[in-house]
Amino acid sequence: MFKLLLIEDDESLFEEIKERLTGWSYDVYGINDFNEVMKEFSTIKPDCVIIDIQLPKYDGFHWCRLIRSRSKVPILFLSSRDQPADMVMSMKFGADDYIQKPFHFDVLIAKVQAIFRRTYEYNTEPNIVKTWCGATVDIEQNLISNELGSIELTKNEMFILKQLIEQKNKIVSREELIRSLWNDERFVSDNTLTVNVNRLRKKLDALNLGHYIETKVGQGYIAKEEGS
Template identity: 75%
Template sequence: MFKLLVIEDDESLFHEIKERLTQWSYEVYGIQDFEKVIEEFSEVKPDLVIIDIQLPKYDGFHWCRMIRAHSNVPIIFLSSRDHPTDMVMSMQLGADDYIQKPFNFDVLIAKVQATLRRVYNYNNDQIHLKTWAGATVDYEKNTISNDAGTIELTKNETYILKALIEHKNKIVSREELIHQLWEDERFISDNTLTVNVNRLRKRLVEIGLGQNIETKVGQGYIAKEGAST
């Protein structure tokens, strides 16, 4: 049974989310003290976090940073705010998805299910290590290493890199990436994919591989095999 932590201060909404998700056999926890979110997160050890942006004391962005400081657990943001920068900010902080309030509970459940399948099932592949552009990618540990060092990736970043490497030196369309990563393109925006790929490229710059993920305007992305020069 997957454990979900819902960081939501609206009690009526939290209880409705809990009731809906419990019907799908998820074990759902809430927050008792919004000044001790990290302590409660560490105690629950959830498999997925659903977090509102507007919270007492500190906002959801703050707690996302705190969680990402020591965990790659998948995070889905909820927000009643409709400013595009909120979605961009959440993705830059390492969130896996973003849901605008008010939302349809069927959409929430579909996103939770797709995220859990993506994060916890693809690691069952028999081959966990892959060599690419002079670096070693570890799909289990979510890391990529070369002579310049080792960097840790989020689950989404690893999955995007994996999808591109499997078709290295060939263009992977944006539509195909969206379908593979989120399983149903109706539930994700084109902008969210852009944010995730840009974040991955920035991480790869740290070990000299930023130029190996190339954007093909109007077509998609390509993972080049040759080392960057």
């Protein structure tokens, strides 16, 4: 049974989300003391974190940043704020997805299921180490390394890179990436994919690889192979 940590201070909403997710055989935990979020996170060791932005003491961005500094656990934001900057900020801090309140519970469940599929199922593939442009791509560890060093990617970033290098030198459409990553386009904003690709490219710049991921306007993205 997967464990979810729901960091939400609205008690009625917490109980409703817990009831819905428990009905899908997820084990849902809450926060007892919002001053001790990281302590409770370490004790629970969740497989996924669902977090609100507006919280007592510190906001969700603060806790997302701290969680991501210690763990690669997938993080899903819930928020009643409708500013695009909030979605962008959550992705920059390492979140995997974002849902705006009010939301339909079917959407929440679909997103949670998709997160678990791409986080805990695709890593069972036997071919977990690939090479690209002279770099070693360790899919299981979410690491990419070359002579310049090693960088750690989020689950989403690695999944996107994996999809692109498996079809290197070929254009992969945005629609194909969205379907592969989130399984159902209806539950994803187009901006979310853009944020993830831009964040991936920026990280790859540290290894002098960012320019090998090209945007093909109106078509999608392509991972070029060195020398091609």
